[in-house]
Amino acid sequence: MFTTRPELVGTHGMVASTHWLASSAGMAVLEAGGNAFDAAVAAGFVLQVVEPHLNGPGGEVPVVFSAVGESAPRVLCGQGVAPAGATTEHYTGLGLDLVPGSGLLAATVPGAWDGWLTLLRDYGTKSLREVLDYAIGYARDGFPLLERVSGTISTVADLFRDHWTTSAAQWMPGGRVPEPGTRFRNPKLADTWEWLLAAGEAAGGDREAQIEAARRAWSQGFVAAQVDEFCRGEFRDDSGRDHAGVLTGADMAGWEATYEDAVTADFGDWTVAKCGAWSQGPVLLQQLRLLEGFADRLSYVDGKPTAQTIHLAVECAKLAFADREAWYGDTGDVPLDVLLSREYADLRRKLVDENASLELRPGSPGSARPVLAEHIRRGPSALADLSGAVGEPTVGPTGTTKGDTVHVDVVDRWGNLVSATPSGGWLQSSPTIPSLGFCLGSRAQMFWLDKGLPNSLAPGKRPRTTLSPSLALRDGLPAMAFGTPGGDQQDQWQLGFWLAHTAGGLNLQQSIDAPLWHTNAFPSSFYPRAWTPGEVVVESRVGAEAIADLRERGHSVVDAGEWTLGRMSAVARDSRDGLLRAAANPRGAQGYAVGR
Structure with a gap:
């Protein structure tokens, strides 16, 4: 039958993702002796730079994986929870019957940073700098802007100019929508990552100690402090009114990524594993x-x-x-x-x-x-x-976004399999935090304000997300990652x-x-x-x-x-x-x- 390109077949390692630069970064890590987890983390951070309309540092990441030596697939949950101040009463008291799809009220605790670093710490082999340098390079030195990124910025340009001026400064240099294919930079994001790296490396030469220090620097240091301060401001959202956020530095300090068993079901000689x-x-x-x-x-x-x-x-x-x-x-x-x-x-x-x-x-x-x-x-x-x-x-003109994210799959020569679907922190659905170079997510829009439902809003609760990486076993052995x-x-x-x-x-x-x-x-x-x-x-x-x-x-x-x-x-x-x-x-x- 007709096919657009060959199915790749080899023995060393494979990376597949939604952007060529992310896949190439992941493969570079495999070539440098890293495993599938190292490669997935490197690709994941590059995706935050080159597909900023689909994911970012303020978003989340669920991962389904199979590690050599473990008997069953597992899930890494990098999905942040609703803040302590995210009560139904708070939102209905603002005259809302749905959580807005854009703006600060829709933010959950950012989970991607801690999720990726937890996976790297426990299953990777490379240092944080070795996997993050690719993304820092693209943020600092530039990358070719996708047509869809330019189109997204164009859709929300009036919102940026009139209400989200920090976003206009970041994504519309000189007050203009950047042209597709032009070299685009985000030096402030590169600075943020370099600051986090420096905080990690100050912990000494031990790889895991550096990762732990970088996790704390995010959730308890400069990043959390800047998020807390920014969320006290009021910005326009889908309701047509300006609202402050409820996310605080304390919310970030009190949350971390977790592991859990994958949900599985058997279908003949196949077993499919999901979050x-x-x-x-x-x-x-x-x-x-x-x-x-x-x-x-x-x-x-x-x-x-x-x-x-x-x-x-x-x-x-x-x-x-x-x-x-x-x-x-x-x-x-x-x-x-x-x-x-x-x-x-x-x-x-x-x-x-x-x-x-x-x-x-x-x-x-x-x-x-x-x-x-x-x-x-x-x-x-x-x-x-x-x-x-x-x-x-x-994407609507108020920043409302339906059905957007990125994906990456990796398999290495040892048999480790990783499937990840990072998302959230979209440039168009929350105002940019100027001191950090990124924006918060809007995943809380998945919650219902009605009480008594499985997906009703409550502090400390994860929204029922659409993010859905997949892994499959055949005859009980890890065989495929997809999404x-x-x-x-x-x-x-x-x-x-x-x-x-x-x-x-x-x-x-x-x-x-x-x-x-x-x-x-x-x-x-x-x-x-x-x-x-x-x-x-x-x-x-x-x-x-x-x-x-x-x-x-x-x-x-x-x-x-x-x-x-x-x-x-x-x-x-x-x-x-x-x-x-x-x-x-x-x-x-x-x-x-x-x-x-």
């Missing part, structure tokens, strides 16, 4: 469990999914995401054992027929009654600027990749190249939480006949164009011969896989 129900990760497992009953009806012809395959996948996605809305959150009582069981899937699967469903239908695991937010019970919103997003992130940006679409586009690879028999690159689809028929995780019942977005390469078939089944089909959906990347290791593989997304001519 817990504080993320949307298990929704991929639910979709796969539902589709088990349709295995003989899933097929690919000439590298393309049939209309029946898309229909069944979409209908199962609607059921799984409805359960995500009703049951997922950072609580200790999410009924994952039931939600991922074959018995529950058998019951839910009976709702799937040959026609498109138009309702939001969460299930009742263990006979418990689903409870939804009032905003959802009122019905779908009809907000044309944010509903019906077809592919790359949708994509895309907000609510992440686990739908990953499903398409997975079906192409396992049901379609395609290699990694062919599976990424295969036409993708997703549905918007469930509430968005992002402000203003809109959805469009019955809507299915497809790449036109599925074919006119398949699109017509889907419409006959009652789907409202949006043709997104030929190459628009997903930014998948993947790496793999064959346990039989030790061969390593990698592939990356051709869409947008930006994703890159490298290895030897």
Whole structure:
């Protein structure tokens, strides 16, 4: 079948990510003797520089990984929590019924720095300077500005000029939107990182001691102090009014990244590992469990999914995401054992027929009654600027951003596997802190202000994030790491990749190249939480006949164009011969896989 580029095959190491400079930095670390964890950290920091509209130092990072010598995949949670002052009463007292999607009120504790450094400390081999120097170099000396970065700045230029003047100073030098392809610099961010490095290296020559000192310098030193001071100011957000933040230095000092067991489910000789129900990760497992009953009806012809395959996948996605809305959150009582069981899937699967469903239908695991937010019970919103997003992130003029992040996968010659989906701290959704060169995240917009829900806002709680890296084992052995940006679409586009690879028999690159689809028929995780019942977005390469078939089944089909959906990347290791593989997304001519 047609493929845009070869699937890379080698023996030394593989890195695949959403930007060529990040992949190259990760590979440089592997060539210098580092392992997959060293390489992932180096690539992750470069992504903060070269894709600043999709992630930054003020954001977060979840990681699913398999380390040689450990018996099961684990999760590194670099997702910060809601600040102590983030109470429902505080937000409703401001006249809000949703957490704004932009501005300081949407900030959780920044988790990326501590997450990456914790992973480096415990599983890496390189010093912090060895992995951070690549990102510092690009921030200090410049990098070619992506067209999408320039376009994002242009969209929010009036907001920057009128309300976020510190952002205008950083991202619009001379008062103008920078041209795509020009060399862009962020020297203040380079200064911040150099200060943190100096604080770490002052602890002496021990690698781990330096990393620990750099972690404290972030959460208890200069960075936390600057964040605290900046959050006391008032800035415009999606509400159309100016608000101060609630994040404090004490919130940062009281939080650190943690490890936990991955959530896993078996599918034949495959086992898929995901983050817990504080993320949307298990929704991929639910979709796969539902589709088990349709295995003989899933097929690919000439590298393309049939209309029946898309229909069944979409209908199962609607059921799984409805359960995500009703049951997922950072609580200790999410009924994952039931939600991922074959018995529950058998019951839910009976709702799937040959026609498109138009309702939001969460299930009742263990006979418990689903409870939804009032905003959802009122019905779908009809907000044309944010509903019906077809592919790359949708950015509104107030900084509202839907479906944006980055991704990196790494495998090394020893068999370590890492899948990470860093996000948050987007340049367009929170004002730049001028003394630091970066902005805070807006992940708190995922919380509901309604009380009594699994994802209700509460201090110290993680928002139910869309970030969803993936790792798979085959015959019990670590075999593949994969993922994509895309907000609510992440686990739908990953499903398409997975079906192409396992049901379609395609290699990694062919599976990424295969036409993708997703549905918007469930509430968005992002402000203003809109959805469009019955809507299915497809790449036109599925074919006119398949699109017509889907419409006959009652789907409202949006043709997104030929190459628009997903930014998948993947790496793999064959346990039989030790061969390593990698592939990356051709869409947008930006994703890159490298290895030897």
